[in-house]
Structures are given as C-alpha cells and as structure tokens.
Amino acid sequence: MLTVIALGKAQDQARSYMCCKTSNPINIDGVLSDSEWGDINWSEYFVDIEGDKKPLPAYKTNVKMAWDEDYFYVAAELEEPHVWAKLKQRDTVIFYDNDFEVFIDPQGDNHRYYEFEMNAFNTIWDLMLAKPYRDGAPAINAWDIKGLKSATAIYGTINDSSDKDEKWTLEIAFPWEVLKECAPEQRKPKNGEQWRVNFSRVNWDVKADQGTYLKCIDPETGNPFPEHNWVWSPQGVIAMHQPETWGYVQFSTTKSGEGSDVFKMDEDYSLKMELIRLYNKQKQYYKDKACFEKELKSPFAIQVEVTKKQFLIYAKGKSGKTWYIDHESKIWSE
Structure with missing residues (x-):
C-alpha cells in the first residue's frame, strides 16, 4: 500500500x-x-x-x-x-x-x-x-x-x-x-x-x-x-x-496485491532537519571566522562540542533516540 x-x-x-x-x-x-x-x-x-x-x-x-x-x-x-x-x-x-x-x-x-x-x-x-x-x-x-x-x-x-x-x-x-x-x-x-x-x-x-x-x-x-x-x-x-x-x-x-501494511513515519524528521540547519550554520561561521560556534540557538535542547577543525551537535528526539551530526554531515543515532 x-x-x-x-x-x-x-x-x-x-x-x-x-x-x-x-x-x-x-x-x-x-x-x-x-x-x-x-x-x-x-x-x-x-x-x-x-x-x-x-x-x-x-x-x-x-x-x-x-x-x-x-x-x-x-x-x-x-x-x-x-x-x-x-x-x-x-x-x-x-x-x-x-x-x-x-x-x-x-x-x-x-x-x-x-x-x-x-x-x-x-x-x-x-x-x-x-x-x-x-x-x-x-x-x-x-x-x-x-x-x-x-x-x-x-x-x-x-x-x-x-x-x-x-x-x-x-x-x-x-x-x-x-x-x-x-x-x-x-x-x-x-x-x-x-x-x-x-x-x-x-x-x-x-x-x-x-x-x-x-x-x-x-x-x-x-x-x-x-x-x-x-x-x-x-x-x-x-x-x-x-x-x-x-x-x-x-x-x-x-x-504486492495481497494485503496492506502501515508506513512508519519518521517522528524525528524535524530534529534531523534542525541538525542539518545547524550544520550549515557552523560551516558558514567557520568560513567567516575560521572557527566553530560553541553555542547555538535552537528550539531543540541541543548540545554542542567543538574542536579547532571539527564539531558535533546532538539532541534527543521524540523517539527517545539521541541524534548526532558531525562536521561532515553524517547523521546517526544512539
């Protein structure tokens, strides 16, 4: 279906x-x-x-x-x-x-x-x-x-x-x-x-x-x-x-043709999109100032970790999973 x-x-x-x-x-x-x-x-x-x-x-x-x-x-x-x-x-x-x-x-x-x-x-x-x-x-x-x-x-x-x-x-x-x-x-x-x-x-x-x-x-x-x-x-x-x-x-x-199934919506999709927004913000900030921001504003309760060349942003989603994004836009959960 x-x-x-x-x-x-x-x-x-x-x-x-x-x-x-x-x-x-x-x-x-x-x-x-x-x-x-x-x-x-x-x-x-x-x-x-x-x-x-x-x-x-x-x-x-x-x-x-x-x-x-x-x-x-x-x-x-x-x-x-x-x-x-x-x-x-x-x-x-x-x-x-x-x-x-x-x-x-x-x-x-x-x-x-x-x-x-x-x-x-x-x-x-x-x-x-x-x-x-x-x-x-x-x-x-x-x-x-x-x-x-x-x-x-x-x-x-x-x-x-x-x-x-x-x-x-x-x-x-x-x-x-x-x-x-x-x-x-x-x-x-x-x-x-x-x-x-x-x-x-x-x-x-x-x-x-x-x-x-x-x-x-x-x-x-x-x-x-x-x-x-x-x-x-x-x-x-x-x-x-x-x-x-x-x-x-x-x-x-x-x-196919023998029944239907229920699609599982990604309840953490909005959080993932927010992580992408913050990733882009960090990339632009680095381009302008050669460093990453240590504090980022977000409607989610995010945490930020930065080094000279890398960053990690994460927050807990509605699913209960914690989602992470790094400086290479990799997204994963734990």
Missing part, C-alpha cells in the same frame, strides 16, 4: 513509499507489463527539485518499486514528446543527455550512498560516494554494480524530430549482493526497515535540427539553457546530493 503525504516544503516531510515483495517474476526489458507491475502502486508524480518554489514539470514522471530475494526493482514512466540520447559509453556523465537517476542511502546517515544514471539508450553511469560533495568527497567511478539489469522501451522514435513521441519507460534490477555493501549489517532489508531513496529526471530544452535534436542555446551566454531537474522527493534547492531530504522507502514482506 502506497502512503501518500501532502506535499509541502522539502523540510516539512520527505515523500514515502511502501515497497512490497513482488508476486510475479519481473523480466527486465523496459516494458511495464501489467502481468509484472499491474498490482504495484505508482508513486506520486515528480515535482521540481526546488519543490513548491517552482511550477510543476512540463512532462509527467513517476516510478514503481518492488523487491524479491535477489533484487530491488525500479520501474519508471517518463512522458516525453522528444525522445533523444547521444551518449553510449558507460560511466560517462549521463546527465548531459536527458536522463533518469536513482539515489540510494541504505543506512540513512548521509554517507556511503549510491548513484545510478541512465539515458534512453540504456547507457549507464554507476558510482558510489563516501559522503556528499559538500563535505569534500570525490565520486568513486570505478565502483560497478555487478549483476545489474536495466532496459528501456521507446514509445516513438529516438533521435527523430520529424514525429512526436509519447514516452520512454525503463526497468532496473539492483542486486542485493551489491547494495548490501553499504547497508545495515551488510544485508538486504528486513520487514519494516526503511532506506533513503530518491529519483531525479534531467530534461533539457531542445529544438528540431535536420531531423534530430539540438539543445536550445541561451543567446546571452552562448551556452545551453540550464537543464530542468524533476524529482520524486523535493530537495528545496538545486542539489541532489543532500540525502537528508531524499524519500523514505519501507520494505514489506507483504506480497
């Missing part, structure tokens, strides 16, 4: 999805057949990455998720009148094309997470990050998802501007054998556990040119107009690499 949350600002509450076990084998061919996906709920439609600060996307996008003993499955439908792609080399920067992206943080601590991108050619880029770019981490491009399965289906003609296309769809099977590397206790999820997940769609403005497509150029800069970023769970800013605002995916052993 999909739990729908009223959409507000990114910091109010992230989106959520109940991911059930699939009742049917899923053949990864890009076609979202009813026999495979018919009893699995769609997510809400994507919104602009900045949330309600910006208008709704021009084209609809939504996803489905499921799992079995071997894979975490993702399917997506991307409405698109101009299906095009250029990149065919694996591990190139796929978002220079229109693309679809998956972000997975198994432990929900902002560290050691996965990024996956693909275009309409099914050209992929898979990488791991030890921590967000904001904290100085490089992307680990040599990391590959061994055993990955992915495919696309085009409803129209790719790279042909002489006609109007309908959409492109995709299917991905992420093997648990790889995803468990950064998961709690290095295993697949247990019933009721939640991972932080988000999806992004990059879409460029294009124009027809001799039967194919070219990106629209800004006459003032001579460069392509900035891409559109449409996401499942809004980030509030143009930045995908802030895992704290990704959605919540709860895994259920209930088979």
Whole structure:
C-alpha cells in the first residue's frame, strides 16, 4: 500500500513509499507489463527539485518499486514528446543527455550512498560516494554494480524530430549482493526497515535540427539553457546530493496485491532537519571566522562540542533516540 503525504516544503516531510515483495517474476526489458507491475502502486508524480518554489514539470514522471530475494526493482514512466540520447559509453556523465537517476542511502546517515544514471539508450553511469560533495568527497567511478539489469522501451522514435513521441519507460534490477555493501549489517532489508531513496529526471530544452535534436542555446551566454531537474522527493534547492531530504522507502514482506501494511513515519524528521540547519550554520561561521560556534540557538535542547577543525551537535528526539551530526554531515543515532 502506497502512503501518500501532502506535499509541502522539502523540510516539512520527505515523500514515502511502501515497497512490497513482488508476486510475479519481473523480466527486465523496459516494458511495464501489467502481468509484472499491474498490482504495484505508482508513486506520486515528480515535482521540481526546488519543490513548491517552482511550477510543476512540463512532462509527467513517476516510478514503481518492488523487491524479491535477489533484487530491488525500479520501474519508471517518463512522458516525453522528444525522445533523444547521444551518449553510449558507460560511466560517462549521463546527465548531459536527458536522463533518469536513482539515489540510494541504505543506512540513512548521509554517507556511503549510491548513484545510478541512465539515458534512453540504456547507457549507464554507476558510482558510489563516501559522503556528499559538500563535505569534500570525490565520486568513486570505478565502483560497478555487478549483476545489474536495466532496459528501456521507446514509445516513438529516438533521435527523430520529424514525429512526436509519447514516452520512454525503463526497468532496473539492483542486486542485493551489491547494495548490501553499504547497508545495515551488510544485508538486504528486513520487514519494516526503511532506506533513503530518491529519483531525479534531467530534461533539457531542445529544438528540431535536420531531423534530430539540438539543445536550445541561451543567446546571452552562448551556452545551453540550464537543464530542468524533476524529482520524486523535493530537495528545496538545486542539489541532489543532500540525502537528508531524499524519500523514505519501507520494505514489506507483504506480497504486492495481497494485503496492506502501515508506513512508519519518521517522528524525528524535524530534529534531523534542525541538525542539518545547524550544520550549515557552523560551516558558514567557520568560513567567516575560521572557527566553530560553541553555542547555538535552537528550539531543540541541543548540545554542542567543538574542536579547532571539527564539531558535533546532538539532541534527543521524540523517539527517545539521541541524534548526532558531525562536521561532515553524517547523521546517526544512539
């Protein structure tokens, strides 16, 4: 059963999805057949990455998720009148094309997470990050998802501007054998556990040119107009690499179409967002004064510990857990 949350600002509450076990084998061919996906709920439609600060996307996008003993499955439908792609080399920067992206943080601590991108050619880029770019981490491009399965289906003609296309769809099977590397206790999820997940769609403005497509150029800069970023769970800013605002995916052993389950809301979400606010405040303070603040104002009963180069901020949440954030934006509880 999909739990729908009223959409507000990114910091109010992230989106959520109940991911059930699939009742049917899923053949990864890009076609979202009813026999495979018919009893699995769609997510809400994507919104602009900045949330309600910006208008709704021009084209609809939504996803489905499921799992079995071997894979975490993702399917997506991307409405698109101009299906095009250029990149065919694996591990190139796929978002220079229109693309679809998956972000997975198994432990929900902002560290050691996965990024996956693909275009309409099914050209992929898979990488791991030890921590967000904001904290100085490089992307680990040599990391590959061994055993990955992915495919696309085009409803129209790719790279042909002489006609109007309908959409492109995709299917991905992420093997648990790889995803468990950064998961709690290095295993697949247990019933009721939640991972932080988000999806992004990059879409460029294009124009027809001799039967194919070219990106629209800004006459003032001579460069392509900035891409559109449409996401499942809004980030509030143009930045995908802030895992704290990704959605919540709860895994259920209930088979899809055979019952329902109750989604567990994160009752400490507002505290986590406050810790992120204070983290950003400390980073700015250090940039201005080359030291961290020892006292911070907050509606929560926070504690602060600082050294010359590091800080730790923590407080007890409604759940009874004490949540911590450090100078590299890692969030964890005890």
